[in-house]
Amino acid sequence: MHRSLLIPALASLLAMPAAAQAPAKGVADDIFADHPSMDRNATVMPGPDAKPVASLFSERPIGDASVARTADGGWILTGTSLRNAPRHGVELWTSKDGKAWTNWGPAKIAGNGIAPGDISERYLAPSVTVAGGKLYLAFSDKTGCARIAIGTTPGGAFAASPCLVEDVPDASLFVDGDGPGYLLWGGGYIAKLALGFQKLAEAPRFLKPDQAQFAKHPPVGKDWPVRTRVGRSDATMVRDGDKYVLAASEVTGRMRTATEDLFVAEGPTPYGPFSMRALAVPHAGRASLVKLGEGRLAAAYNPKCDDGFALFCEQVGLVPLERAPDGRLRQAASVITEDSAVAARKALITSETMRDPSVTLGGDGYYYLVGTLDGYGYHRPEGGVKLWRSTDLKTWSDAGFVWRWEGMGYDFGKNIAELWAPEIKWVERDKTYYLAFSVMERGVGGKTWLYRSTSGRAEGPYANVTKSYLVDGIDGFPFEDDDGLYFLWGGGNIAKLNAKGDGFDGPVRKLVDVDGDHVGYEGNGLIKVNGVYFLTGAEWHGPLRTHGTYDMMYGTSKTLFGPYSQRRMGAPHGGHGTAFADKQGRYWYTMFGNDPTAPWRMKFGLVPIDIGDPASIGVSRIGAARD
Numbered sequence: 001m002h003r004s005l006l007i008p009a010l011a012s013l014l015a016m017p018a019a020a021q022a023p024a025k026g027v028a029d030d031i032f033a034d035h036p037s038m039d040r041n042a043t044v045m046p047g048p049d050a051k052p053v054a055s056l057f058s059e060r061p062i063g064d065a066s067v068a069r070t071a072d073g074g075w076i077l078t079g080t081s082l083r084n085a086p087r088h089g090v091e092l093w094t095s096k097d098g099k100a101w102t103n104w105g106p107a108k109i110a111g112n113g114i115a116p117g118d119i120s121e122r123y124l125a126p127s128v129t130v131a132g133g134k135l136y137l138a139f140s141d142k143t144g145c146a147r148i149a150i151g152t153t154p155g156g157a158f159a160a161s162p163c164l165v166e167d168v169p170d171a172s173l174f175v176d177g178d179g180p181g182y183l184l185w186g187g188g189y190i191a192k193l194a195l196g197f198q199k200l201a202e203a204p205r206f207l208k209p210d211q212a213q214f215a216k217h218p219p220v221g222k223d224w225p226v227r228t229r230v231g232r233s234d235a236t237m238v239r240d241g242d243k244y245v246l247a248a249s250e251v252t253g254r255m256r257t258a259t260e261d262l263f264v265a266e267g268p269t270p271y272g273p274f275s276m277r278a279l280a281v282p283h284a285g286r287a288s289l290v291k292l293g294e295g296r297l298a299a300a301y302n303p304k305c306d307d308g309f310a311l312f313c314e315q316v317g318l319v320p321l322e323r324a325p326d327g328r329l330r331q332a333a334s335v336i337t338e339d340s341a342v343a344a345r346k347a348l349i350t351s352e353t354m355r356d357p358s359v360t361l362g363g364d365g366y367y368y369l370v371g372t373l374d375g376y377g378y379h380r381p382e383g384g385v386k387l388w389r390s391t392d393l394k395t396w397s398d399a400g401f402v403w404r405w406e407g408m409g410y411d412f413g414k415n416i417a418e419l420w421a422p423e424i425k426w427v428e429r430d431k432t433y434y435l436a437f438s439v440m441e442r443g444v445g446g447k448t449w450l451y452r453s454t455s456g457r458a459e460g461p462y463a464n465v466t467k468s469y470l471v472d473g474i475d476g477f478p479f480e481d482d483d484g485l486y487f488l489w490g491g492g493n494i495a496k497l498n499a500k501g502d503g504f505d506g507p508v509r510k511l512v513d514v515d516g517d518h519v520g521y522e523g524n525g526l527i528k529v530n531g532v533y534f535l536t537g538a539e540w541h542g543p544l545r546t547h548g549t550y551d552m553m554y555g556t557s558k559t560l561f562g563p564y565s566q567r568r569m570g571a572p573h574g575g576h577g578t579a580f581a582d583k584q585g586r587y588w589y590t591m592f593g594n595d596p597t598a599p600w601r602m603k604f605g606l607v608p609i610d611i612g613d614p615a616s617i618g619v620s621r622i623g624a625a626r627d
C-alpha cells in the first residue's frame with residue numbers, strides 16, 4: 001500500500017483549488033469525435049504534483065462508508081463493520097481533524113421493534129446525514145427493511161422509524177436544506193418522505209438519465225449502460241448549488257478486475273431530468289458524497305479487497321471532486337486513485353498527439369520512436385511517419401519525417417486514407433531498420449506495408465520490400481527470431497518472411513492462447529526472454545465506449561507458434577504498444593492513453609514492466625515505479 005505516499009494533510013484537501021484545464025485539441029477525424037481517448041471524456045487528469053489518495057480512517061475494516069461534516073466543522077463516519085470485533089448495530093466514529101477518531105460504539109437505536117443493544121441485529125450499509133441540528137442514520141435491518149433513526153449526538157439515543165421499504169440492502173437519506181427528506185436505495189430508487197420521516201409520502205420511482213439525450217443515436221456501444229442507469233447500488237444524493245447530484249456505484253470490470261466505481265448524474269430537481277451518467281471516481285467502492293463547504297464536494301474512497309488496483313481496501317479516504325470543462329464532476333487533478341506504476345507516470349512527449357507508439361533500441365545505441373500522429377492518423381497526402389530518438393528514454397529529439405506517401409504502389413482513388421500504427425524495428429541479422437505501417441482506407445479496410453532502410457540508419461531512406469502492400473489487415477510488427485524475420489499483424493496472424501523479405505516463406509498461422517482465443521484483438525507484439533515468447537496485445541475491458549479500459553494483455557509460450565498461456569493482464573491502460581529491453585536489460589512498454597481513466601490521453605509515455613519469472617509480466621505498484 002506504500003502508506004508513506006498516501007497521507008497528505010486533510011487541510012490541504014480542504015484548501016485544494018480547482019485544477020486549470022488545458023483546451024482540448026481538435027479532432028482530425030469526425031468518426032472519432034466522441035472517442036474515449038478525447039481529453040473532454042477524461043475522468044482522470046492528474047496534475048504534476050498529484051498524490052495517491054490518503055487513508056484517513058483505518059480504525060477497523062468497514063465497507064459502504066458514509067462520511068458527513070458536523071456542525072462544528074468536524075467529521076462523523078459510519079459503515080458496514082467487517083470481519084473482526086462486534087458487527088451488530090451501527091457503529092459511529094467522530095473526528096475533529098480527520099486524523100484522530102473517537103469510536104462511540106453501536107448507536108443506541110430503539111423503537112418500532114428494535115431493542116437497545118440487541119446483538120442479533122446485523123445492520124447493512126448504514127449512512128449518516130447531518131441536517132437541522134440532527135443526526136440521521138439510514139440503514140437496513142436484519143429483515144431487509146430500510147429504516148431511519150433520528151438523534152442529536154453520536155452517543156445519545158436514536159429513535160427508529162417503522163419499516164419504510166422492504167428488501168433494501170443499501171438505504172441512504174437526502175435532506176434538501178433543512179426541509180424535505182428523500183430515501184434513496186439501489187442504483188437510483190427514490191421516494192419522498194412524509195414530515196418526520198416515519199413513512200413514505202409517495203410511491204418510489206427509479207432515477208436514470210433523461211432519455212431525450214439519446215434521440216440522436218450515439219456511436220455503437222456508447223449507449224450501454226449510460227442509457228439505463230446511473231449505477232447498481234448505494235444511491236446517494238447531495239445538492240450542489242442549483243444542481244442535484246445523484247451518485248451510485250457499479251462493478252464494471254475495468255482493468256479486468258472487480259473495479260467498483262462511483263458514477264454521477266445531475267439534474268435541476270431531485271427527480272431530474274438527469275444528465276448522462278459520468279464516471280466520477282475510479283475504484284471508490286460503495287461510497288458516499290461529502291460536502292466540504294464553499295461549494296466543494298468530495299467522495300468517500302472505500303474499495304473492497306476484490307479490486308486488484310485499489311490503493312487500499314476496507315479503509316476510508318476522501319477524493320476531492322472538480323468540474324471538468326464541460327461542467328461534469330470528476331476526481332480532482334490533485335489525487336491518484338489507482339495503485340499501479342501506470343497511474344503514477346507522466347507522458348514524455350506532450351508537444352503533439354501520438355497513438356500506437358513503437359520504440360526500438362537501435363544498433364547505434366539510440367532509442368527510436370514512431371507512432372500514429374495528427375490525432376487519429378494523418379490523412380493522405382498529408383504528413384507521414386515521423387521519427388524521434390533518445391539516449392536515455394527520458395529526453396526525445398524530433399528527427400523529422402522519414403517516410404511520406406509517395407511510391408506506395410497502390411491506388412487509393414478518392415477514398416479517405418489514414419496512416420496508422422507505424423512500427424520501427426532494428427533487425428540485428430540485417431544490420432538495418434524495418435518500418436511497418438498500416439493505412440485504413442475508408443469504406444475498404446486496412447492494409448499494411450513493410451519498408452526497409454537502405455542506409456542502415458533509422459533516418460532512412462526507406463524502400464518498400466515489395467511492389468505494394470504486404471498484407472491485408474492492420475498493425476504490422478516485424479519480429480526477429482533465431483531462424484529469421486517474422487511478420488505479425490491483425491489479431492495474431494504470423495508468417496516468416498522469405499530471404500528477400502518481399503513475401504512469406506511458408507504458411508500464415510494464427511497465434512492463440514490455450515483456450516483458442518486471441519491474446520489481443522489488435523496491436524500484437526512479440527518479445528523473447530530467456531527462451532520464452534511473450535505475445536502482447538490490446539483489449540478493451542468494461543463498458544467499451546464509455547468507461548472501459550484499453551489494456552495490454554499477454555500470453556507466453558516456449559515455442560513461437562504456441563499455443564500461448566491463457567491471456568492475462570500485463571499493463572493496465574497499456575493497450576497497443578511495444579515491449580522492449582533497454583541497455584540495462586530492464587523492460588518497458590510503450591503507452592499512449594486510450595481510455596478515460598488513463599493518466600493521459602494520446603501522448604507518448606513509457607511504463608516499466610517486470611518479467612520476474614520465466615512466464616509472467618507484472619506492473620509495479622506506485623511505490624516501486626522506476627524513473
